[in-house]
Amino acid sequence: MIHIKRLQEDGADVIALIGEIDASSSIELDLAIAKSVGEGFNKILIDCSSLEYISSAGLGVFMSYIEEFKDKNIKMVLFGMNEKVANTFEILGLYELLTIGKDKVQAKKLINEL
């Protein structure tokens, strides 16, 4: 069960994930990111502060965009993860592939530095 909210701040698209992402709800995450890309945003912030759980399928969604973003020069930063979710990212080694910030302020800073 996931609820996704999008809002724009300082030219970046902030996608807030609320709830849990499992195999079925990962499709919604995929759609949300695809939509953001489709609308021409090149700065995407993923707000994970209300994300309670993410399954491997959900992580797969982020992964699947890594190369596309590299090609299109789109920047994505995740932020606000709770410990459990962060651990999931860490174990799979995603910390090394994705840019992950502590909070929104840090995330905005990171995205501009990229």
Next chain:
Amino acid sequence: MRAKAITRLLFTVGVITWLALLFTDISVVFSTNAGITPDIPVWVPNVILNLFILSLYYYYKFKIERDEVLNFIDLLWRVFATGLVATVFSLALKLVEHLLGSTKLTTHPVFIDLLYIINLGLMVGFLIMAFSAWKRLILYQKSKWLLRLWNVFEWGLLFALLYNSLGFRTIQSGFGETVHIVLLTFFVILALVLSGNMKWVAYLNFRQKWTSLLLLLLTIFYLLYGFFTLSSLAESLELFPTVVFTNHQYHIFILSLITFVSIYSIFSFLVILFNLPTTSVFEQKLEEVVNFQRISQSIQTEQSEDSVYNILLETSVSTVFADAAWLEVKESERDAKIFTYKITDKEARDIIQHLSNQNVKGVLDQGSDKTKNLSKHLAALKGSRFRSILAFPIYVKGENIGTLALLKELADGFNKEMTKIVSTFANQAGISIENFRLMEEALQNERYKEELKIAKTVQKSLLPDVLEKDDDFDIAAFSESADEVGGDYYDTLRTNSNEVSLIIADVSGKGTTAAFHMSQMKGIFHSLAQDCIEPDLFMKRANQALVYCLERGSFISATFFVINKEQKKVRYSRAGHCPVLYYHAANDSIEYLKDKGIALGMVRNKSYANFIQANEFEYKPGDIMVLYTDGITEAKDKKGEEFGYDRLTQVLLEVKNESPKDIQTHLINRLYEFSETENINDDYTTMIVKFK
């Protein structure tokens, strides 16, 4: 067989009693005419007549009431046929009498009495036949009240019969006449009340009504003829003052019967006659009912989608006398399927196109809940034979999913009544469509279940039955998967006398895809590990191989170990898999081996090598290595709390001195205790290595 024997017996009794009646009555007439006292009492013929009536009554009761298959027209036909036989016979006798001319014989009372008794027998037979038939018609769809009334009528008639047997002679006295009149009046009133029961008429169709009218008319004619023949014969006998005979005119039963049969015949005739103009309406209603029955049956009997829709279209067309129809079912946003009846797909699509071109709102746009009669719009469509259209939206669970459209070649061909009927059909169509969709879904689910079953079997078969053994360490492994198959994999392989390779992996995703990736992983493990490959190289090669197999967004987390007993060392690389839990027996400490490494398939180029570490440690006797998948650490209890890393550590410390098998059993038991359910929601996989 028994019923048949009884009817035969009753018929024989009837014939015998009639012959006895003939004989006794003639002998009485003969004696009284000659002016001598008859040898037998004058009441005897009368009693015999009643016996004759009774036997005939039971004869017809058995013949008509027991016959279940008789329909209304059959009944009327039987009455008519009996009347016809009686009348023809009677007419034949008249012809004979006419041929003989006015001789002494023909004017003799005995001869007249002979004719009279024959006619009486025929008439009584006809009346009782008609009585039994009318009884069946009156009691069609009977109520309790009606049945009681009928019983009163029948018992009253029996009473009249007995009364006549006893007191025949007293009738000419004043008292007798009063009783006579009272009884007759009583029966006439009852007959009138009973004749109000004409429910059967409504069930006749137009043709049957015409047949009934003809049959009833002739029946009435026979009744009149029979009555007048009898009366004229009785009158000519009465001319002989001394003659005593069985006069039906004093017989209340026969008179009542004549009255009843005639009244009901006439009533029926009139009712049918006045019902004729409305017959078509009743027939239509009846057809509607039958049609609905057909549709609901067709749905129940699991017929194909096409045939059910065809029946639906056919019945709706025939019910409202339309010329053609189509059913449009939305498959998706843009796509719609059309089922047609007596109209080609092209014609239907032309009309749909035309209406949308004309921008006719609320007809076929499936957004309006109103039905429209679109005659005026169709007039503008050239080349179409249809001049009226009636369209209805079809709803399933409040969602508009299609249109039912009926067409007529006549302009203004639909009325309000038809609109109501078609709406019912549209509802029915909705139910049918819904049914098919549910059935489709059920089938789909069944297929998924089957697929999962296969996937589960495949997954199980990919796991090793026997693990490698070594005198330096023991291994125990366990894997239990939830209903939804995951892709947990573990395996061992001895590469030489000193080295054994281990792997534990978790494929992202579930079901057949996961099982498929798992089998690829097994292939990669067995082909790469046998060359005594270094763990980090194993990961790089495995990643390279998987890039071509894994679809976007899929990955495999894994940890690969090589245990070398000569060096007492373990070399390993972790690719995004859960960190190893390691127990150091030497200083009784426990830790998760934190190192770097990203899952296989996440980076799809050579740069993956930068993300993989080669690690190494020495093992000592008593050390324990616990490998597991995230199903274990993420197992939840009823409150939603996860099993977590700390609990896992705790559990290992509890049984650190046991064998790997016992450690594994303990861990699994703890997991089930924690989740408080028999049904796990993920895969539990663990491999435990204890060094000696």
